[in-house]
């Protein structure tokens with residue numbers, strides 16, 4: 001009874017915090033460079049917590065669905081390392097934060113070697129996606145879907161084809177990056193660059209709710225094990241590596257500040273999705289599409305900071 005009461009109190013406090021943070025949605029704006037994303041309602045703020053006893057509780061607009069966008073980079077990284085091996089992946093992609101924006105071409109072109117600095121920027125993510133197992137575009141997409149369904153426990157999960165097509169049509173920066181990387185021999189995708197962009201845009205368009213998001217990150221926070229069966233979905237060292245990238249590069253050039261102010265390994269996407277991992281604790285999934293100037297969810301970042309302060313969730 002006491003535990004139940006405690007949990008109810010906890011739920012109430014989180015609910016209040018979410019509603020308090022909603023005011024920050026007015027300070028951001030929805031991404032428009034992927035045309036389909038501009039339909040999102042900027043006032044939305046949802047959150048879900050996947051807790052240790054295997055239940056998921058959602059708050060605010062937590063039932064809404066949205067696309068992963070760059071949050072998918074953590075999923076793709078785990079999968080590419082599982083499929084192609086750590087050595088192969090990090091032969092092509094570095095491990096260092098950039099301090100620059102996620103889409104930067106200039107940095108890549110100006111470096112001595114065109115090896116992308118890390119897997120969380122677009123150049124690195126395109127390279128990582130090329131190393132997901134599968135001989136054809138369809139096989140790679142299938143591989144991704146199988147993995148994401150395992151991570152979320154949601155067999156119906158798929159990508160939003162309108163968002164994927166919208167990004168594929170307008171992906172000029174990513175197209176430029178991918179061809180540059182191919183020219184430099186970093187990407188040697190046997191499926192070709194256009195099919196690779198097709199896989200990448202479908203990966204970014206994987207569509208889900210905050211609870212799905214929270215379950216994914218819960219698994220990364222629990223050494224890669226399924227919350228129900230304990231089965232190893234992601235090898236523990238891979239889960240640890242992914243979380244470390246979340247701390248150093250997950251929020252792009254806001255990663256340092258978030259590490260100090262929240263101390264929660266997190267990854268964001270331009271849809272306004274954020275996942276946060278509290279080791280041995282909750283998986284946090286957030287959705288709020290109004291973004292700050294760094295491309296991170298304005299209210300989502302505030303919510304993470306506030307949850308961390310209130311419940312003392314910093315890993316440091």
Ligand SMILES: NC(=O)CC[C@H](N)C(=O)O
Pocket residue numbers: 068069070071102103122167174204268269270271295
């Ligand atoms: N930061 C992001 O979420 C970027 C993802 C988006 N699909 C892109 O490649 O531009």
